[in-house]
Amino acid sequence: MVFHQVGHPLVPVTLDIPVPNADQLLLKVIACGVCRTDLHIIDGELPHPKLPLIPGHEIVGTVVYVGENVHAFKPGDIVGVPWLGYTCQQCRYCKRQQENLCEQALFTGYTMNGGYAEYMVAYEQYCFPMPAMYANAAGAPLLCAGFIGFRSWNKMNEHAENIGIYGFGAAAHILTQIAVFKKKNIYAFTKRGDILAQLFALDNGARWAGDATGHAPVKLDAAIIFAPDGALIPIALRNLDKGGQVICGGIHMSDIPPFPYSHLWEERSIQSVANLTRRDGELLLQVAPQVPVRTAVRMYTLEEANDALNDLRGGKLNGAAVLTL
Numbered sequence: 001m002v003f004h005q006v007g008h009p010l011v012p013v014t015l016d017i018p019v020p021n022a023d024q025l026l027l028k029v030i031a032c033g034v035c036r037t038d039l040h041i042i043d044g045e046l047p048h049p050k051l052p053l054i055p056g057h058e059i060v061g062t063v064v065y066v067g068e069n070v071h072a073f074k075p076g077d078i079v080g081v082p083w084l085g086y087t088c089q090q091c092r093y094c095k096r097q098q099e100n101l102c103e104q105a106l107f108t109g110y111t112m113n114g115g116y117a118e119y120m121v122a123y124e125q126y127c128f129p130m131p132a133m134y135a136n137a138a139g140a141p142l143l144c145a146g147f148i149g150f151r152s153w154n155k156m157n158e159h160a161e162n163i164g165i166y167g168f169g170a171a172a173h174i175l176t177q178i179a180v181f182k183k184k185n186i187y188a189f190t191k192r193g194d195i196l197a198q199l200f201a202l203d204n205g206a207r208w209a210g211d212a213t214g215h216a217p218v219k220l221d222a223a224i225i226f227a228p229d230g231a232l233i234p235i236a237l238r239n240l241d242k243g244g245q246v247i248c249g250g251i252h253m254s255d256i257p258p259f260p261y262s263h264l265w266e267e268r269s270i271q272s273v274a275n276l277t278r279r280d281g282e283l284l285l286q287v288a289p290q291v292p293v294r295t296a297v298r299m300y301t302l303e304e305a306n307d308a309l310n311d312l313r314g315g316k317l318n319g320a321a322v323l324t325l
């Protein structure tokens with residue numbers, strides 16, 4: 001399924017099977033998650049995508065062929081491919097363990113072709129061996145919603161106990177299960193009156209669920225925002241205890257309305273989370289089977305990619321949409 005132009009649906013196209021270079025794997029896609037970032041690309045909110053583009057960056061696939069420099073994987077292995085597709089390992093960010101900020105980075109399903117396809121190529125060094133329980137469609141949401149959510153989580157002060165999550169979709173439902181495993185309290189904030197999302201949050205172990213515009217029942221040590229609404233930042237700040245953190249897990253947000261400095265005072269902070277490092281992925285794939293995280297997945301065929309994107313845009317999903325092949 002190919003993206004050509006903002007404002008137009010993806011188009012089914014028959015293409016040749018891509019040829020991996022010496023450092024790449026050729027994968028037969030088993031499943032590919034549908035992420036909000038895909039919507040931001042298709043809606044023109046992220047600049048300069050590769051065009052035409054095959055979107056998709058939460059891919060579980062079977063290795064069918066490996067380039068001559070590939071050593072870690074062999075045909076038949078099941079691997080995960082995330083958003084971070086390639087980094088230079090030369091720039092000042094790469095050299096200080098911030099490859100998520102690499103100046104030459106390539107991103108799967110954005111500046112490289114992704115997984116809304118039967119076959120794709122991926123750089124070996126950015127692929128993950130999938131734990132057996134996630135070597136299928138259930139593993140796909142871990143590869144972005146899980147990874148970015150866990151990077152957001154790891155930005156939190158260790159002593160944080162009462163944690164708000166704004167926007168209860170794929171990332172939140174994974175992170176809530178991990179939070180409960182780590183004996184933290186999750187307060188879930190959804191769109192006003194979205195009872196289904198609130199019940200979904202409680203099902204996943206949240207201590208409380210309510211409207212995003214309302215007050216938290218306790219002062220929060222941290223608030224992680226996954227919804228792409230900048231107006232949530234001042235709202236979340238007002239719910240923070242002294243020293244509390246607002247952590248923004250999304251790649252795009254609407255503008256942040258002005259707010260008084262007193263809401264930030266007392267060492268509250270606001271921080272964004274950009275992309276992921278391979279270490280974030282390794283850490284998440286270690287912890288997920290211990291919990292064990294159970295992903296809520298709604299399956300679509302590859303040809304139904306536009307329906308999946310529309311359902312995500314319309315807030316009709318509890319959990320994650322995944323294209324299965």
Ligand SMILES: [Zn+2]
Binds near residue numbers: 087093095101102103
């Ligand atoms: Zn770099």
Ligand SMILES: [Zn+2]
Binds near residue numbers: 035038057083144145
């Ligand atoms: Zn994503």
